Amino acid sequence: MLKILKNLRAYKWLVAAVFGLVFIQSMADLFLPTLMADIIDNGVVTGDVAYIWRIGGWMLLVSAVGAIAAIATSFYSSRAAMGMGRDVRRQVFTHVEQFSLQEFDQFGTASLITRTTNDITQVQQVVLVLLRMVASAPIMLVGGLIMAISQDAKLSLVIIGAMPVLFFSILLILKKGIPLFTEVQKRLDRLNLVFRENLTGIRVIRAFTREEAEKARLERANRELTDVSIRVNKIMAFLMPVMMLVMNLTVVAIIWFGGIRINNGAMQIGDLMAFIQYVMLIMFALVMASMMFIMVPRAAVSAKRINEVLAMRPAFEDLGTGTADREPGTLEFEGVSFSYPGAEEPVLSDISFRANAGETTAIIGGTGSGKSTLINLIPRFYEVSEGTIRVNGVDIREAPQNEVRSKIGIVPQKSVLFSGTVAENIRFGKPGANEADVEHAARVAQADEFIQRLDDGYATYVEQGGANLSGGQKQRLAIARALIRKPDIYIFDDSFSALDFKTDSRLRAALEAETERATVLLVGQRVSTMKTADRIIVLEKGRIAGMGTHEELLKNNKVYREIAESQLSEEEIA
Structure with a gap:
């Protein structure tokens, strides 16, 4: 995967711009709960309408900055990811053109087509997600924790207790799912092979009235791909419900213990509302991380298959520098x-x-x-x-x-x-x-x-x-x-x-x-x-x-x- 990501060097300024914009967007998201706590404690509770309007204006401004940064992030990350995909596709095609027939026989035409199209698309999509989230998720996670602890350190123990449960769940699910991603790509190769043979050999198939047999062969390849895809998706389907369950239980626990602290006078209502928002941001960062955990393993499998093509040296190198003109026509x-x-x-x-x-x-x-x-x-x-x-x-x-x-x-x-x-x-x-x-x-x-x-x-x-x-x-x-x-x-x-x-x-x-x-x-x-x-x-x-x-x-x-x-x-x- 890292070998493929090296192609992003050509777009280093776009990547730098994306990281800068993600930082601005994350800071805006982290600042909003603090403003909300301020507007509740010093405006809503006291009935100060002018204060509500003033802080509300600041909230709109911060939201606008965050929205503009988010739009620009999407634009520049898309340009970088799509450009990298185009470059890798050109690189693979150019390299394959140098293959002798021996290498074509080794990989198979159907597999080479899959690697040049589907596999590169998988990597391209995960790079797009990574550019948006690789900086955003850590900032939101660390920033959310810092801000939550600053609001109430004792209540933050609830978050710290919930995190091991999340990490253990993610690791267990990924351990079951990652091996299946390789199998999915292999089954996709097989399906493409059967499709290609049917389309190119349609005249022979019809001449020998083999339509039903070929339908059965295609159905078998399609079913094999479907079965393994269902298996991997069943496993990955557990990830989001587990995260939402932990997230909602954490919020319930925060409201429970936060209510007790408000009742004891150790915490204000606005601080609790802000704390809940920070918890949501932390959990959202973990959700984004889990999405990367889902996409990266499959993209890693695709990247490995692409690197196999790029690493394959032709059976013979073009080392000649002379001209074939000593005895013309012989x-x-x-x-x-x-x-x-x-x-x-x-x-x-x-x-x-x-x-x-x-x-x-x-x-x-x-x-x-x-x-x-x-x-x-x-x-x-x-x-x-x-x-x-x-x-x-x-x-x-x-x-x-x-x-x-x-x-x-x-x-x-x-x-x-x-x-x-x-x-x-x-x-x-x-x-x-x-x-x-x-x-x-x-x-x-x-x-x-x-x-x-x-x-x-x-x-x-x-x-x-x-x-x-x-x-x-x-x-x-x-x-x-x-x-x-x-x-x-x-x-x-x-x-x-x-x-x-x-x-x-x-x-x-x-x-x-x-x-x-x-x-x-x-x-x-x-x-x-x-x-x-x-x-x-x-x-x-x-x-x-x-x-x-x-x-x-x-x-x-x-x-x-x-x-x-x-x-x-x-x-x-x-």
């Missing part, structure tokens, strides 16, 4: 092996090949052979376990990640589009691209034809994830996004699977001219789309089972021939 794997964390066997073992500018290298293999993993290593989404990958002749670990990725245009297996216009989605690959560049990339990707048929053309709005476009349309926009970048290395990860053969052949013809000076890496399952490649790499169980041209592999490689025979006719193979 890609080289040298003895590369890779294992996922905790895996018993490596996914890739001893992968070595070189692709030069102007060449097309195809990678083919069965499901689970390691094709997508190999692709993810090139832009350094994961760090190699052994060996070296060179882009443009430079080890990708010796150049900045942004520098390496700027040389690569990747079209992922699953086309991901963002909410915005068609032109904005294409321009995502090169933010400064002009309209002519956008249209040229779309024409090469065979996307211009369907874009022109849209109601607003390139200004058509694309919904989140491209929900208003077909699979083939999304795939072509993803290809256009990579083309507009004009990179040295193109990576197509099974990027033509949603295209019909006619569009596929037109696209390939257009790509030949567009990528003639770049290295092209094709990953897929179709032999027909790879047979013209300069080099075909056959992967089997994470190892290179063969490498060569289509004709060479048909003659010499059993694995490739089996794949080809399963897809092509005898005439095509011959």
Whole structure:
């Protein structure tokens, strides 16, 4: 929690102003009972109307000062707390952007979203309360005690006797409740995960008529969160009634013993009224403290979860300072092996090949052979376990990640589009691209034809994830996004699977001219789309089972021939 609160340093003057205003407000609240005692003893009892008006005027003035200070306190504390929340949210987001896919896998997307939104909001709210009460509660407590003792020291023993009961009750309740706050956040993570999977996978759920099963899964996650929330709230619900009971019993005791002292002439009526007011202020300070005791533990759990994200160091650091331009358009794997964390066997073992500018290298293999993993290593989404990958002749670990990725245009297996216009989605690959560049990339990707048929053309709005476009349309926009970048290395990860053969052949013809000076890496399952490649790499169980041209592999490689025979006719193979 303290690590998060350090972010308030940027708002130190606002925090100082809040503490100053809280002090003024507290002094005003503490001064009012004294004025009330004075007006009763010297004005009401004696019937001095002029004195009542004069002291009453002072009471109005003190109340006005307290009210103005309270309003200003709320304003400045809100600015400081909301500003800190914004800064922490930006800090977490910026840090998460540096994560490799390994860290994303470790936390989970749903948990990262919860930590960035709900957890930061919890901390933000408790900071808002703390700024208002962390100074106010002690001042009111100590000041109230001093003023109460000054009114009547013997009667103050009633307050001193009530305090241990309050502290014991608060500690007992918190001891039961704090462990449950951690469980609440975990259950919230789980609920967000189920929600996210349902929303993103709604088409699959409906296609397999799994609505009822998913409703039951959501209901189970929702019930688990509800149950633990009810448990923690049941425990915390005891806090306020216990405090009110102690407060009211204390007031009753003060009135009882105060009445006796007034009857004996040891105390005046005004002093008793002021004493009761001070007791109320003391109890109010304890109520505020109890509110902090309720909010701080949950915020502390949230702060711990935020700090876990901020403390997580990426699996690899961006230590490179060079440039990836020694041999433009080249890609080289040298003895590369890779294992996922905790895996018993490596996914890739001893992968070595070189692709030069102007060449097309195809990678083919069965499901689970390691094709997508190999692709993810090139832009350094994961760090190699052994060996070296060179882009443009430079080890990708010796150049900045942004520098390496700027040389690569990747079209992922699953086309991901963002909410915005068609032109904005294409321009995502090169933010400064002009309209002519956008249209040229779309024409090469065979996307211009369907874009022109849209109601607003390139200004058509694309919904989140491209929900208003077909699979083939999304795939072509993803290809256009990579083309507009004009990179040295193109990576197509099974990027033509949603295209019909006619569009596929037109696209390939257009790509030949567009990528003639770049290295092209094709990953897929179709032999027909790879047979013209300069080099075909056959992967089997994470190892290179063969490498060569289509004709060479048909003659010499059993694995490739089996794949080809399963897809092509005898005439095509011959």
